[in-house]
Amino acid sequence: MANTEKLLDLPLEEVIGDRFGIYSKYIIQERALPDVRDGLKPVQRRILYAMLQDGNTNDKPFRKSAKTVGNVIGNYHPHGDTSVYDAMVRMSQDWKVRNVLVEMHGNNGSMDGDPPAAMRYTEARLSPIASELLRDIDKETVAFVPNFDETTEEPLVLPAKFPNLLVNGSTGISAGYATDIPPHHLGEVIDATILAMENPDCTVEDLMTHIKGPDFPTGGIIQGVDEIKKAYRTGKGKIVVRARTEVEQIRGGREQIVINELPYEVNKANLVKKMEELRLDRKVEGVAEVRDETDRTGTRVIIELKKDGDAAGILNYYYKNTDLQITYNFNMVAIHRKTPKLLGLKEILTAYIEHQKEVIINRSRHELSKAKERQHIVEGLIKAISVLDEVIQTIRASKDKKDAKNNILEKFGFTEIQAEAIVSLQLYRLTNTDIQTLQEExxxxxxxxxRLEDILHSEKTLIRVIKKELTDIKKKYADGRRTTIEDKIQEIKIDLEVMVASEDVMVALTKQGYIKRSSLRSFSASNGEDAAMKETDRVLLQQEMNTTDTLLVFTDTGRYLYLPVHEIPDKRWKELGQHVANLVPIEQDETVIKAITIKDFSQPGYLTFVTKLGLIKRTELAQYKAQRRSKPLMGIKLKKDDTCIDVHLTHGASNIVLATRLGYGLRFDEEEAGLVGQRASGVKAINLKKDDTVVGAKVFEEGERPDIFIATQRGAVKKMSIMSTLEKTARARRGLTMLRELKASPHRISGIELVNHDDTVWLATEKGITTSVKASDLRASDRYNNGSYVVDQDEAGPVVSIWKDLKTKEDKEKN
Structure with missing residues (x-):
C-alpha cells in the first residue's frame, strides 16, 4: 500500500506558536541559562566533562584546544565549533571569570576586546578548581543521560563541590528570560553556605555578614549597599560600579589620574577612545592626554592633566559620561527544577545545599555498596586461609577452574563471589603477612x-561532611577580595568649569529672537557697533558674559529657554546669528520678551514675572536651574487670554512699578508678592478696570531714585519723579492716574521705562518709524500732565512700543 500524504489544515498562528514554544523551551533549558546547582550552562558543562573524559586535567600537559572542541562537538554538543570555543575561552579569561575553570596557553583575548587566537593555536586544560566541580562524578553522584546520538552518556549536572553560580556568576539571554549574576568571593560564599546549612532560618542580613557584595575579577568600587541587599532579597537590583583611581604628581607641578582597575566587563580600548574623543571635542577641559600604559603587570590608564586641571572635577565628568562608572543590574535567573526562576541569595544557597546533600548521599551509597562488596570478599578470604589446606586439596582434586569453584561452594559454603576470589588468588598471597593485612583491611x-551509614542516617553528620569539604576548598583556593564596597551611591556633581573653557565673550539677542556669541576680539574689531540684525529688529540684550554663565530667555507664553553660554552659536560680530528656535524649538507666534544672565543659580535671588492681566509671581532663582534643556520650560502658568509682559531678577528689596494702558500706576515692595513654586501662576498685582491691561512692569532697588518715562499711543512723552508722584502702597490696588483723562481722543500708555538723566529712550510706531528721546531733554512733570508730542501720530501711526538704549554713557564716550 502506497504512503499517502497527510495534510493538516491549521491556523498559521497556532503552528508558529507551537513551534516557537518548543524552541523557547529548548533555549531556556538547554542553552542560555545556568543551572542553579553547578552554575553552568550546558555547553560549559559539556566542555568540562569532555576535558575530564579525555584526561585533560591540570596535572597533565596542555592539549590543543581544537582537540577538546572536536570532542565536545562529536560527543555531546552538536553545534558550531565557534560557539563551543568561545565558551571555552570565556571560562579561561581571568577578567571575566572570578576563578577560571580552564587554563589556556596562547592568546585568549584581552580586556580591549581583542579576539582570541584560533583554536588550532591555543592549548588548554582544566584548572585545579574546575576539578572540584567534577570531583566524584564517577561515584554515581549525579544523573547521566544518553548523548544526542546515544553512543555515550553525559551528566545532567556536575557534583560541584563549591557554589559556582555565585562564585563565577553568569550572563545570558534566552527567550523571555535573561540572567545577570555577578561573580562573588569564593571564601565569602562558602562561609555563607555553611551558615545557611547550620541555620536554615537565617535571613539575607545574616548571610550578608559573610557575603558583603559581588567581587568582580577586575576589582573596582561598588556603591549602594541597600541595592545589594534588595538584589539578594529579590534577585533584582541596581548597583554602581566605578573604576579605582589615584592621583599622581608629575613633572612641572602637574597631576595625572591613574586608573588601575576598571568596572566589570568594560572594554578598555573603547573607554580610552571615548575619553580621548571627549577631550578632542573640548567637552572636557583641563586634560592634556589620555593614554593606555597597561602591560603584563596590570591595568594602567593615564589621564594627564594640564597645569590648571581639576582632577576631582574631571574624574566626575568621566564617571558621568563614560564607562568609567557603570550601573550593574542584578537579574539572578537560573534553572531550578527544570524551570527558569528569579532567585534571591538564600534560595540560590538553599538549592546548592540540597544538591550537595544529594551528591554526598549518592556518593556515600556508592562507596557503601563497594565497601560491603569488598567486606564480603575479605571475610571469604580470611575464612579460606583458616581452612587453607583443605581448600588447596579441594582445588587440586578439581578438573578445572569452574569445577574447583563449584567444589569449594559445596564443601565450605562460600558464596559465588567469595569462591571466585579464592580460585583467582595467587599463591604468594597465602603468607602470614597477608593474613594480617586482610584482618587490618x-x-x-x-x-x-x-562512617558511611552514619552519613546516610544522620543529617548532622551529612552537614559536617559538606562543611569540611567546603572549608578545605576555601583554604586551598580562596584569595583576597578585589572589589571594595561603599555604603552610599555618590551623587556626581560636575562643575561647568571642567566641561567648558572659561572665556569672556560678547552675547547679543534681538527682539526677533536672533542670538549669537562672539569673541571679544571680533567685537573690538567692529569698533563697538551694535550687533548685526534686520532693519526692523532691535537689540534686546548685548552683554559681555563668560562661557560658564547661563542665559535665560523668556517668551510671552510664560515659558523660558535655558541656554548655557558655551552652547550659543559662535559667530563673527558682523553676522546675524541664529534664531533661538534652532537651539530650542518654540512656537511660531511665540515672541521673546526678556533675557537674564545668570552666573550662579545658588546665589540668593528671585525671578519676578508680571502678566498682561495684572498677575505677579515671585519664585526663588534656584528653581529655574535645569538639567534638561532641549525643550522650553515653564516659567509661569498663564490663564487662557493672558501673556507674560516682563520678567526681572530681584533680590528681595526691590520696588515694583506697574503701568496700565488706561493710565494707572502702582508701586509696591516685591515682598508683597509671596514666594511660590516654579509651575505656579502667581497673585493679583494690580486691580484693573474692565478692558484695562498692564503695559509696563519695571523694578528698581531701594536707595535708587529713577524717573518714570511714559509714552502714549498719540506720540506724547513725559517724565515724572517716581518718589514724589507714585507713593508706595500695597499690591492689588487700582493705583494712581498718571495722565489727564481726555474725553475726545484720550491718551493711552504704550509703554514705560525707568530712566536716569543720561538715558535715551526709543519709540517705535505701527508703521515701523523709530524716534529717540533723551531723558535729559524732558522736564519733570506731574500726574495730570499728558506730556509733549515727539511723534506725529497721523503721519507715523500710533506708538506701539518703547525701549531704553542699551548703550551707557561710558559706551558712547568710548566711541
Whole structure:
C-alpha cells in the first residue's frame, strides 16, 4: 500500500506558536541559562566533562584546544565549533571569570576586546578548581543521560563541590528570560553556605555578614549597599560600579589620574577612545592626554592633566559620561527544577545545599555498596586461609577452574563471589603477612561502613561532611577580595568649569529672537557697533558674559529657554546669528520678551514675572536651574487670554512699578508678592478696570531714585519723579492716574521705562518709524500732565512700543 500524504489544515498562528514554544523551551533549558546547582550552562558543562573524559586535567600537559572542541562537538554538543570555543575561552579569561575553570596557553583575548587566537593555536586544560566541580562524578553522584546520538552518556549536572553560580556568576539571554549574576568571593560564599546549612532560618542580613557584595575579577568600587541587599532579597537590583583611581604628581607641578582597575566587563580600548574623543571635542577641559600604559603587570590608564586641571572635577565628568562608572543590574535567573526562576541569595544557597546533600548521599551509597562488596570478599578470604589446606586439596582434586569453584561452594559454603576470589588468588598471597593485612583491611572496612551509614542516617553528620569539604576548598583556593564596597551611591556633581573653557565673550539677542556669541576680539574689531540684525529688529540684550554663565530667555507664553553660554552659536560680530528656535524649538507666534544672565543659580535671588492681566509671581532663582534643556520650560502658568509682559531678577528689596494702558500706576515692595513654586501662576498685582491691561512692569532697588518715562499711543512723552508722584502702597490696588483723562481722543500708555538723566529712550510706531528721546531733554512733570508730542501720530501711526538704549554713557564716550 502506497504512503499517502497527510495534510493538516491549521491556523498559521497556532503552528508558529507551537513551534516557537518548543524552541523557547529548548533555549531556556538547554542553552542560555545556568543551572542553579553547578552554575553552568550546558555547553560549559559539556566542555568540562569532555576535558575530564579525555584526561585533560591540570596535572597533565596542555592539549590543543581544537582537540577538546572536536570532542565536545562529536560527543555531546552538536553545534558550531565557534560557539563551543568561545565558551571555552570565556571560562579561561581571568577578567571575566572570578576563578577560571580552564587554563589556556596562547592568546585568549584581552580586556580591549581583542579576539582570541584560533583554536588550532591555543592549548588548554582544566584548572585545579574546575576539578572540584567534577570531583566524584564517577561515584554515581549525579544523573547521566544518553548523548544526542546515544553512543555515550553525559551528566545532567556536575557534583560541584563549591557554589559556582555565585562564585563565577553568569550572563545570558534566552527567550523571555535573561540572567545577570555577578561573580562573588569564593571564601565569602562558602562561609555563607555553611551558615545557611547550620541555620536554615537565617535571613539575607545574616548571610550578608559573610557575603558583603559581588567581587568582580577586575576589582573596582561598588556603591549602594541597600541595592545589594534588595538584589539578594529579590534577585533584582541596581548597583554602581566605578573604576579605582589615584592621583599622581608629575613633572612641572602637574597631576595625572591613574586608573588601575576598571568596572566589570568594560572594554578598555573603547573607554580610552571615548575619553580621548571627549577631550578632542573640548567637552572636557583641563586634560592634556589620555593614554593606555597597561602591560603584563596590570591595568594602567593615564589621564594627564594640564597645569590648571581639576582632577576631582574631571574624574566626575568621566564617571558621568563614560564607562568609567557603570550601573550593574542584578537579574539572578537560573534553572531550578527544570524551570527558569528569579532567585534571591538564600534560595540560590538553599538549592546548592540540597544538591550537595544529594551528591554526598549518592556518593556515600556508592562507596557503601563497594565497601560491603569488598567486606564480603575479605571475610571469604580470611575464612579460606583458616581452612587453607583443605581448600588447596579441594582445588587440586578439581578438573578445572569452574569445577574447583563449584567444589569449594559445596564443601565450605562460600558464596559465588567469595569462591571466585579464592580460585583467582595467587599463591604468594597465602603468607602470614597477608593474613594480617586482610584482618587490618576488614577492621578498616568495618569503620568505613559505619562512617558511611552514619552519613546516610544522620543529617548532622551529612552537614559536617559538606562543611569540611567546603572549608578545605576555601583554604586551598580562596584569595583576597578585589572589589571594595561603599555604603552610599555618590551623587556626581560636575562643575561647568571642567566641561567648558572659561572665556569672556560678547552675547547679543534681538527682539526677533536672533542670538549669537562672539569673541571679544571680533567685537573690538567692529569698533563697538551694535550687533548685526534686520532693519526692523532691535537689540534686546548685548552683554559681555563668560562661557560658564547661563542665559535665560523668556517668551510671552510664560515659558523660558535655558541656554548655557558655551552652547550659543559662535559667530563673527558682523553676522546675524541664529534664531533661538534652532537651539530650542518654540512656537511660531511665540515672541521673546526678556533675557537674564545668570552666573550662579545658588546665589540668593528671585525671578519676578508680571502678566498682561495684572498677575505677579515671585519664585526663588534656584528653581529655574535645569538639567534638561532641549525643550522650553515653564516659567509661569498663564490663564487662557493672558501673556507674560516682563520678567526681572530681584533680590528681595526691590520696588515694583506697574503701568496700565488706561493710565494707572502702582508701586509696591516685591515682598508683597509671596514666594511660590516654579509651575505656579502667581497673585493679583494690580486691580484693573474692565478692558484695562498692564503695559509696563519695571523694578528698581531701594536707595535708587529713577524717573518714570511714559509714552502714549498719540506720540506724547513725559517724565515724572517716581518718589514724589507714585507713593508706595500695597499690591492689588487700582493705583494712581498718571495722565489727564481726555474725553475726545484720550491718551493711552504704550509703554514705560525707568530712566536716569543720561538715558535715551526709543519709540517705535505701527508703521515701523523709530524716534529717540533723551531723558535729559524732558522736564519733570506731574500726574495730570499728558506730556509733549515727539511723534506725529497721523503721519507715523500710533506708538506701539518703547525701549531704553542699551548703550551707557561710558559706551558712547568710548566711541
Amino acid at each position: 576488614a577492621a578498616e572496612l568495618e569503620k568505613t561502613i559505619a
